[in-house]
């Protein structure tokens with residue numbers, strides 16, 4: 001079994017299994033504006049539209 005195939009078979013619905021608390025909005029560490037949670041990627045992350053800073057959650 002190849003790991004890259006396993007990744008492709010998991011749709012974004014896999015994120016529902018995450019049981020840690022994920023805030024919808026956090027404060028940007030760079031410009032202190034509001035970062036919005038984006039979950040359309042393989043893993044959830046935050047993106048600041050003000051300074052274009054991106055932060056990916058790893059777990």
Ligand SMILES: [Zn+2]
Nearest residue numbers: 028031048051
């Ligand atoms: Zn920012």
